[in-house]
Amino acid sequence: KAGVTQTPRYLIKTRGQQVTLSCSPISGHRSVSWYQQTPGQGLQFLFEYFSETQRNKGNFPGRFSGRQFSNSRSEMNVSTLELGDSALYLCASSLAGGPGEQYFGPGTRLTVT
Amino acid sequence: GNSVTQMEGPVTLSEEAFLTINCTYTATGYPSLFWYVQYPGEGLQLLLKATKADDKGSNKGFEATYRKETTSFHLEKGSVQVSDSAVYFCALSKPGNQFYFGTGTSLTVIP
Numbered sequence: 340k341a342g343v344t345q346t347p348r349y350l351i352k353t354r355g356q357q358v359t360l361s362c363s364p365i366s367g368h369r370s371v372s373w374y375q376q377t378p379g380q381g382l383q384f385l386f387e388y389f390s391e392t393q394r395n396k397g398n399f400p401g402r403f404s405g406r407q408f409s410n411s412r413s414e415m416n417v418s419t420l421e422l423g424d425s426a427l428y429l430c431a432s433s434l435a436g437g438p439g440e441q442y443f444g445p446g447t448r449l450t451v452t
Numbered sequence: 453g454n455s456v457t458q459m460e461g462p463v464t465l466s467e468e469a470f471l472t473i474n475c476t477y478t479a480t481g482y483p484s485l486f487w488y489v490q491y492p493g494e495g496l497q498l499l500l501k502a503t504k505a506d507d508k509g510s511n512k513g514f515e516a517t518y519r520k521e522t523t524s525f526h527l528e529k530g531s532v533q534v535s536d537s538a539v540y541f542c543a544l545s546k547p548g549n550q551f552y553f554g555t556g557t558s559l560t561v562i563p
Binding site for chain 2: 343372374381382384387395429431440441442443444445446
């Protein structure tokens with residue numbers, strides 16, 4: 340069974356631009372969660388989608404948004420990028436409901452210049 | 453609220469040494485507890501889990517016991533190898549699938 344895939348793996352953007360990251364969960368997994376990982380703040384939860392609905396949300400500004408499609412694939416969008424948005428963005432999928440374990444993708448490394 | 457606190461790193465050990473990484477949690481109800489490992493340049497991988505009090509999770513020589521009385525889930529391994537060098541994250545999850553992660557503990561094992 341294929342694991343969680345994230346695209347692109349690396350991205351360089353300029354301040355003020357917007358970016359969209361993609362995540363394809365493990366087949367059959369209906370929950371997708373997004374995390375931001377930085378050296379200073381560690382792993383911070385952004386949001387979780389389940390069956391196309393946002394079920395949980397972390398404490399991030401509205402510039403961070405996401406969605407999930409009917410095939411469970413998910414996208415995350417960050418608008419008006421700031422230097423502080425430079426991070427590794429991790430996606431994790433899990434089966435329906437909780438609290439089962441999450442399976443992580445390799446991440447997208449975003450650099451904002 | 454819900455949170456996870458794990459010991460500060462970095463931790464440096466010689467090969468075959470005993471490893472303990474402390475993890476304590478704060479949560480209402482009965483969370484599930486996890487240890488994840490992150491190797492350089494990769495995402496997190498589930499190492500072990502425990503879903504109720506007194507459960508012991510184990511994998512690849514690592515163990516952790518869910519202690520509700522001390523709200524702890526310490527990670528242990530009797531004899532570490534160079535290949536165990538990685539960052540280790542303690543986490544809890546609540547119904548509804550919201551996860552809370554610790555800040556991570558970096559482990560370096562030297563030959």
